[in-house]
Amino acid sequence: xxxxxxxxxxxxxxxxxxxxxxxxxxxxxxxxxxxxxxxxxxxxxxxxxxxxxxxxxxxxxxxxxxxxxxxxxxxxxxxxxxxxxxxxxxxxxxxxxxxxxxxxxxxxxxxxxxxxxxxxxxxxxxxxxxxxxxxxxxxxxxxxxxxxxxxxxxxxxxxxxxxxxxxxxxxxxxxx
Amino acid sequence: xxxxxxxxxxxxxxxxxxxxxxxxxxxxxxxxxxxxxxxxxxxxxxxxxxxxxxxxxxxxxxx
Numbered sequence: 657x658x659x660x661x662x663x664x665x666x667x668x669x670x671x672x673x674x675x676x677x678x679x680x681x682x683x684x685x686x687x688x689x690x691x692x693x694x695x696x697x698x699x700x701x702x703x704x705x706x707x708x709x710x711x712x713x714x715x716x717x718x719x720x721x722x723x724x725x726x727x728x729x730x731x732x733x734x735x736x737x738x739x740x741x742x743x744x745x746x747x748x749x750x751x752x753x754x755x756x757x758x759x760x761x762x763x764x765x766x767x768x769x770x771x772x773x774x775x776x777x778x779x780x781x782x783x784x785x786x787x788x789x790x791x792x793x794x795x796x797x798x799x800x801x802x803x804x805x806x807x808x809x810x811x812x813x814x815x816x817x818x819x820x821x822x823x824x825x826x827x828x829x830x831x832x
Numbered sequence: 833x834x835x836x837x838x839x840x841x842x843x844x845x846x847x848x849x850x851x852x853x854x855x856x857x858x859x860x861x862x863x864x865x866x867x868x869x870x871x872x873x874x875x876x877x878x879x880x881x882x883x884x885x886x887x888x889x890x891x892x893x894x895x
Contacts, residue, residue: 741859741868748852756845804845811849815856822860832863 715827722823724781726816729823742819749812750783758805760787773806779813779820850879 722729727743730736761773778784787809825831858872 737865737868738859741855745852745856745859748848748855752845752848752852756840804842808845808849811853815853818860819856 711828715824718827719820719824722820723779723816726781726783726819729820730826733823733826735823735826738819738822742816746780746812746816746819747783749808749815750780750787753805753808753810753812754783754787754791756805756808757802758807758809759802760784760791760809773810776810776813776817779817780809781816783812784809846883847880850876850883854879 718729718732720729721732722742725743726746727739727741729739730742731739759773761770761777763771763774765771765774822831854872854875857875858868862868862871
């Protein structure tokens with residue numbers, strides 16, 4: 657009898673409400689949480705955004721490390737096989753180019769080809785700067801091997817830039 | 833050291849170039865070590881083959 661009276665004393669709008677709201681009234685806790693807190697989709701989006709910005713920063717740091725020392729970016733990511741391979745390939749190209757008396761472009765070369773040459777060679781990172789430090793006498797362009805050496809050093813830089821991009825993409829999670 | 837490399841011929845430099853670039857490309861494009869070794873060997877052989885073929889094609893032009 658009391659149960660029937662309670663049922664009939666309940667307010668009519670609650671009974672006339674659609675089934676979804678009726679389900680919410682039976683369990684009011686989620687409704688309160690949803691009304692007070694930020695919507696779940698925004699929370700997850702913000703969390704994802706924050707996480708990805710950290711990831712981007714680490715990816716940039718790994719890329720910078722990989723540019724300075726070829727293969728270091730992959731080594732920091734735990735990709736030891738690629739790290740050793742890139743170090744050997746870039747180092748071999750750069751050292752062979754230096755031994756063949758290749759030309760090391762400077763930032764103040766004065767023309768577009770010189771600037772492009774500098775950008776490609778500087779991609780070799782520590783090998784370029786070591787070459788600049790060692791080769792104080794300048795290039796030997798009197799021999800054909802000097803021209804070939806220049807191509808070797810430039811190729812070392814380009815290959816290392818590809819490795820840097822690879823490490824960056826791996827650190828971002830977009831590449832295995 | 834420079835003197836030793838001053839007399840390295842074009843073919844030897846091509847071999848060195850092909851070797852290093854093949855290793856780099858294999859590291860870039862293949863995942864497992866076995867795949868990388870196979871790819872590097874194949875690319876290196878193609879470097880030599882195509883280099884020699886281009887040299888023979890250019891030979892009549894250079895004379």
